[in-house]
Amino acid sequence: MTISEWCASNKVQMKVFDMGRRIEEISTKLFLDIEQQQQAYPTPYLKHAWLGILSWYKDQPGQHHIWFVKLPLDERNLMQTGPRNAFLHYWKQVVNTPKQEHGEAPFNFKPDAGRMAYFHALAVQVLAQPATAYYSQARAYLSGQQGWDHWQNIGLQGLAEVVARLQQDNNNAILIEALPHIPTVVRNAILNYLENTHPDPALTLAINDSLAAAVSGSPTAQDLAAYARALSNSENIQQRQLLLLAILQHPLCKSVELLAAIGSRCWQDLKGDLLLVYLECLARNEQGKGAFNALLADMLTLANMRVEVIAVLAAPECSAELRQAFTDLVGEIKKYH
Numbered sequence: 030m031t032i033s034e035w036c037a038s039n040k041v042q043m044k045v046f047d048m049g050r051r052i053e054e055i056s057t058k059l060f061l062d063i064e065q066q067q068q069a070y071p072t073p074y075l076k077h078a079w080l081g082i083l084s085w086y087k088d089q090p091g092q093h094h095i096w097f098v099k100l101p102l103d104e105r106n107l108m109q110t111g112p113r114n115a116f117l118h119y120w121k122q123v124v125n126t127p128k129q130e131h132g133e134a135p136f137n138f139k140p141d142a143g144r145m146a147y148f149h150a151l152a153v154q155v156l157a158q159p160a161t162a163y164y165s166q167a168r169a170y171l172s173g174q175q176g177w178d179h180w181q182n183i184g185l186q187g188l189a190e191v192v193a194r195l196q197q198d199n200n201n202a203i204l205i206e207a208l209p210h211i212p213t214v215v216r217n218a219i220l221n222y223l224e225n226t227h228p229d230p231a232l233t234l235a236i237n238d239s240l241a242a243a244v245s246g247s248p249t250a251q252d253l254a255a256y257a258r259a260l261s262n263s264e265n266i267q268q269r270q271l272l273l274l275a276i277l278q279h280p281l282c283k284s285v286e287l288l289a290a291i292g293s294r295c296w297q298d299l300k301g302d303l304l305l306v307y308l309e310c311l312a313r314n315e316q317g318k319g320a321f322n323a324l325l326a327d328m329l330t331l332a333n334m335r336v337e338v339i340a341v342l343a344a345p346e347c348s349a350e351l352r353q354a355f356t357d358l359v360g361e362i363k364k365y366h
Contacts, residue, residue: 031064032117033057036084039124044155046081048097048140049074050293051262052147052225064113069106073330074293076102079138081148083155093156095148096120099138106330112136146185147222150193160194163187168198171207180215188215192222195232205235209242217252220259224294233263237272244275250284257287261294270298274306282310285320292324296331305341312351322358 036043045055050072055063062068063078070078077099085093098116101109115135123131140148153160167187169175195201208216216239228236240256253276263269273295281287288311292299299307314320329335341347342355 030117031061032082032113032120033061033064035117035121040086042085042087044083046083046148046151047072047079048081048144048148049077049079050296052081052144052151054151055080063108066107066110069332070102070108071106071332073102073106075327076330078102078108081140083152085156093152094120094123095152096134097138097140098134098136100136106332143185143189143218143221146189147193147225149186150189153190154193160190161186164190164194167191168200168203171203171211173207173210177210177212180212183215185218188218189222192219192226195226201229201232205232208235208239213252217255220255223259224261226262228259228263228265230265230268233260233265233268236260236263237268240272240275244279248279248281250281250287253279253281253284254287254290257291258294261297266298270303273298274303277303277306277310283313283315285314285316285324288314288320289324292328296328296334299328299334300337301341304337305344305346308338308341308351309348312348312354318354318357321354322361325355325358326362 033043035041043057045057045060047053047055053072059068059071063070080096080098080100082096082098083093084096096116100112100116103109112135119131119134122129139145163184163186165187167183168191170180170183170187171191191200191204195204204219208219211219220236223232223236236256236259243252243256257273257276260269260272273291276282276287277291288307291307292311308325311321311324314324325338329338338355342352
């Protein structure tokens with residue numbers, strides 16, 4: 030029995046979110062197909078499906094469960110049934126004997142504070158619960174009501190809820206107006222959350238202007254990584270690709286932190302010339318062969334990425350250094366197969 034089938038037979042409502050590369054809802058039909066191995070997991074990350082599962086009963090408002098599980102995938106990105114079954118068995122035990130101590134769920138993981146905050150921001154909307162008090166505090170700050178320097182008491186939860194509700198309460202416009210003024214810590218937190226949304230053209234333009242201002246100063250690799258993440262899911266595909274190219278042409282382009290953010294979040298745009306630029310940077314990264322192998326091996330698990338990479342390596346513009354790095358990676362993979 031699958032998780033989907035068990036929930037349906039027990040009248041458990043469920044929403045499943047991919048928590049790997051970004052936080053996105055997985056439709057009920059797609060998750061069932063994944064569980065039945067009729068569909069490969071579309072966005073594997075480090076050879077696993079990183080899931081956030083929210084469950085509740087319609088007739089028991091306020092009573093819900095949240096699970097974070099990291100389930101292994103096979104070489105075809107199909108979900109392995111054994112670990113899934115072990116987690117489902119644990120879930121059944123918790124439901125059947127709620128007063129007993131059951132320990133940690135098998136294959137569980139704990140998201141970092143930022144991702145936990147964003148998941149919670151989505152969960153309260155799914156459960157039709159009101160926003161937290163942090164939401165109004167964050168909106169007041171981003172509206173400029175408190176002064177841009179008074180940000181220390183603005184929590185991640187409030188910022189996450191603003192981004193999760195971009196289409197509500199004029200939040201999109203508020204964010205556009207705030208971006209030129211907010212300090213780096215707040216800006217980067219918001220940019221990281223924006224990877225989970227689809228910034229519209231107006232917000233993408235504001236991110237563009239903010240990036241230009243940052244680059245004119247002395248940005249860190251962390252700053253540029255945050256911009257790459259924010260742009261990765263923008264509605265304006267041409268604009269985001271141009272900005273991604275500009276980031277890859279910055280002197281910090283060999284930073285592993287930056288390259289990891291681009292490889293894990295911007296994979297949809299890594300094709301053709303843009304992929305070549307990325308791989309050339311990756312081949313010359315500041316940490317050497319180990320980082321190249323780890324980041325590219327993870328990218329190659331994504332659908333069609335292998336074909337794209339092979340095409341780039343065959344291009345006359347591809348450097349000998351990049352070709353050699355890829356050859357070495359293939360040799361490392363063959364050692365373990």
